[in-house]
Amino acid sequence: MRYARLLALLVSLAALNSCGNQDxxxxxxxxxxxxxxxxxxxxxxxxxxxxKAFSAQWEATTKQKxxxxxxxxGSGKQARSVIDGLEADVxxxxxxxxxxxxxxxxxxxxxDWQKKLPDNASPYTSxxxxxxxxxxxxxxxxxxxLTKPGVGVITxxxxxxxxxxxxxxxxxxxxxxxxxxxxxxxxxxxxIYKNVLVLDSGAxxxxxTFVERGVGDVFISWENEAxxxxxxxxxxxxxxxxxxxxxLAEPPVAIVDRVVDRHKTRQAAEAYLQFxxxxxxxxxAAANYYRPRSLTVAKKYEKQFPALNLLTVDQAFGGWAKAxxxxxxxxxxxxxIYQPGVK
Amino acid sequence: MKLAKTILIAEPASTSYFKHAHSVLxxxxxxxxxxxxxxxxxxxxxxxxxxxxxxxxxxxxxxATVSAPRVVASYQLTFGTALLAALIxxxxxxxxxxxxxxxxxxxxxxxxxxxxxxxxxxxxxAGIALTAIYAPxxxxxxxxxxxxxxxxxxxxxxxxALTFIGLPFVVRTVQPVLEDMERELxxxxxxxxxxxxQTASRVIFPTIFPAVVTGFTLAFARALGEYGSVIFIAGNMxxxxxxxxxxxxxxxEQYDYAGATSIAVVMLVASFLMLLLINTAQWWAxxxxxxxxx
Numbered sequence: 001m002r003y004a005r006l007l008a009l010l011v012s013l014a015a016l017n018s019c020g021n022q023d024x025x026x027x028x029x030x031x032x033x034x035x036x037x038x039x040x041x042x043x044x045x046x047x048x049x050x051x052k053a054f055s056a057q058w059e060a061t062t063k064q065k066x067x068x069x070x071x072x073x074g075s076g077k078q079a080r081s082v083i084d085g086l087e088a089d090v091x092x093x094x095x096x097x098x099x100x101x102x103x104x105x106x107x108x109x110x111x112d113w114q115k116k117l118p119d120n121a122s123p124y125t126s127x128x129x130x131x132x133x134x135x136x137x138x139x140x141x142x143x144x145x146l147t148k149p150g151v152g153v154i155t156x157x158x159x160x161x162x163x164x165x166x167x168x169x170x171x172x173x174x175x176x177x178x179x180x181x182x183x184x185x186x187x188x189x190x191x192i193y194k195n196v197l198v199l200d201s202g203a204x205x206x207x208x209t210f211v212e213r214g215v216g217d218v219f220i221s222w223e224n225e226a227x228x229x230x231x232x233x234x235x236x237x238x239x240x241x242x243x244x245x246x247x248l249a250e251p252p253v254a255i256v257d258r259v260v261d262r263h264k265t266r267q268a269a270e271a272y273l274q275f276x277x278x279x280x281x282x283x284x285a286a287a288n289y290y291r292p293r294s295l296t297v298a299k300k301y302e303k304q305f306p307a308l309n310l311l312t313v314d315q316a317f318g319g320w321a322k323a324x325x326x327x328x329x330x331x332x333x334x335x336x337i338y339q340p341g342v343k
Numbered sequence: 344m345k346l347a348k349t350i351l352i353a354e355p356a357s358t359s360y361f362k363h364a365h366s367v368l369x370x371x372x373x374x375x376x377x378x379x380x381x382x383x384x385x386x387x388x389x390x391x392x393x394x395x396x397x398x399x400x401x402x403x404x405x406x407a408t409v410s411a412p413r414v415v416a417s418y419q420l421t422f423g424t425a426l427l428a429a430l431i432x433x434x435x436x437x438x439x440x441x442x443x444x445x446x447x448x449x450x451x452x453x454x455x456x457x458x459x460x461x462x463x464x465x466x467x468x469a470g471i472a473l474t475a476i477y478a479p480x481x482x483x484x485x486x487x488x489x490x491x492x493x494x495x496x497x498x499x500x501x502x503x504a505l506t507f508i509g510l511p512f513v514v515r516t517v518q519p520v521l522e523d524m525e526r527e528l529x530x531x532x533x534x535x536x537x538x539x540x541q542t543a544s545r546v547i548f549p550t551i552f553p554a555v556v557t558g559f560t561l562a563f564a565r566a567l568g569e570y571g572s573v574i575f576i577a578g579n580m581x582x583x584x585x586x587x588x589x590x591x592x593x594x595x596e597q598y599d600y601a602g603a604t605s606i607a608v609v610m611l612v613a614s615f616l617m618l619l620l621i622n623t624a625q626w627w628a629x630x631x632x633x634x635x636x637x
Contacts, residue, residue: 076596083598101598157579160596198496198578199585201592205575214480215496330599338581339412 075162094162425566428505436513466571496578509562
């Protein structure tokens with residue numbers, strides 16, 4: 001008898017469940033549309049400005065109300081959320097690899113997404129610099145100084161932060177260029193990580209640790225994040241140090257095909273990403289401390305972005321797939337820093 | 344044995360298991376059916392998903408993942424700090440409960456309400472607040488740093504966070520038992536010639552001990568799985584201050600779902616065994632005490 005009752009309960013519950021969850025797709029040509037831009041950690045301020053400018057432009061030309069929502073977090077985490085079902089119309093992440101994962105694992109967009117927009121689908125670039133305490137008390141000039149005993153280094157965990165991967169590769173690239181030898185480069189990077197005091201999971205967390213908590217002597221940071229910290233907190237607290245060699249970071253953008261087709265937002269999403277390449281979009285990027293692709297805008301902001309020797313991942317590491325296999329995969333070079341001998 | 348006999352009056356008679364007397368609730372059958380169904384829906388089915396994902400690995404891969412030095416270091420840190428934090432809470436939570444129940448003083452209600460705050464606060468807020476205070480430039484962190492003690496971004500910081508979130512468990516489980524305890528028992532013990540120490544150790548303590556153990560177990564279990572507050576204060580350095588839940592999250596973010604769930608399974612099984620052990624020991628102690636009295 002008791003099983004019959006249990007079964008009845010189960011059946012009624014199942015019936016209840018299937019009643020809910022009806023599909024509620026928005027009708028075509030609605031007078032209001034919404035885009036979700038899933039982005040990485042330090043782009044909050046950039047996309048606030050971009051969204052405001054673009055939705056004004058879109059409304060003026062199409063008479064359609066557009067609201068753009070933004071979501072931020074560590075690049076890898078954001079990509080995983082999209083694969084797991086977060087309905088992003090566009091993604092603007094820190095690493096091409098994270099968007100590749102969406103293409104291969106989630107089949108959310110075509111594998112050649114990076115060819116669909118100019119400049120490797122990166123409308124703006126950045127690089128990795130050092131943020132130090134005012135007056136640079138530890139006299140930090142270049143990557144070598146980060147290996148010295150007694151220098152406290154702050155950087156996020158490259159396993160979880162896109163920015164931290166650029167940091168790691170910039171240090172490695174410098175060492176390889178200097179010593180011309182992989183073993184020495186490994187030792188060099190290891191010496192830097194010996195000096196790391198706190199390993200936050202994302203770039204913004206590291207900024208807080210260095211800036212607000214006062215931990216560490218040098219923060220290996222996105223150039224845009226370093227300049228922003230300096231602006232927000234006053235140039236009298238921090239100095240930016242430009243190393244002799246750094247890396248050209250190309251944060252890519254893409255349309256998530258599967259989502260825009262379902263939402264019927266392809267047109268707006270395409271215009272949104274194109275806007276990033278326009279003079280106005282480039283100007284906003286530069287004002288938010290991202291290096292613009294447009295030469296005219298770059299010329300205007302020349303003072304803000306000093307020229308330096310930039311490696312690219314393709315040249316120095318043979319592309320992202322190779323770099324992450326050699327450095328960030330399970331048991332690769334980063335893991336070996338903390339647990340030598342593990343394969 | 345006189346003392347023991349007096350206690351017997353206060354204790355409900357131990358009931359035997361599997362015996363279902365008439366009760367106001369509907370029959371045993373439907374109640375058990377519902378319990379099993381409900382637990383399956385809420386606990387077992389979601390947890391079994393972790394096991395199923397783990398089975399995609401071979402035994403060798405599973406073992407390599409869960410026994411990597413970095414992962415083993417994180418088990419030691421997580422279980423060690425959780426245990427220590429629960430012990431601290433057992434001692435000081437008992438003290439807080441005692442003060443709140445036994446003494447009347449101005450502001451008692453406010454302190455009583457404060458105890459629940461760690462429950463209500465989002466753990467991330469707790470983590471950020473604790474980090475701000477214990478960072479080397481923080482209110483407490485600065486004088487401590489001068490004394491050479493680093494709290495934030497070290498395992499000590501993890502202990503502070505876990506102690507913070509675990510406090511209400513002990514206080515709230517011990518408090519009602521203390522409130523129900525009849526003072527006459529203590530008076531009787533005294534009038535029968537027991538010293539202060541004897542009264543405490545043979546009358547008061549046996550009565551509240553099961554509640555303390557329950558509170559300890561809850562605080563311990565909570566601390567094992569804590570992520571939000573710890574992550575801000577820990578420093579997250581591999582081999583030093585990286586907790587197991589963080590390793591799980593890290594693996595997830597690298598799309599290593601099977602690796603993440605294998606570590607989760609190890610944590611689950613270990614936690615379950617420890618909780619089972621504590622509960623069994625408690626049950627056994629209670630039974631033995633009941634037998635002793637008769």
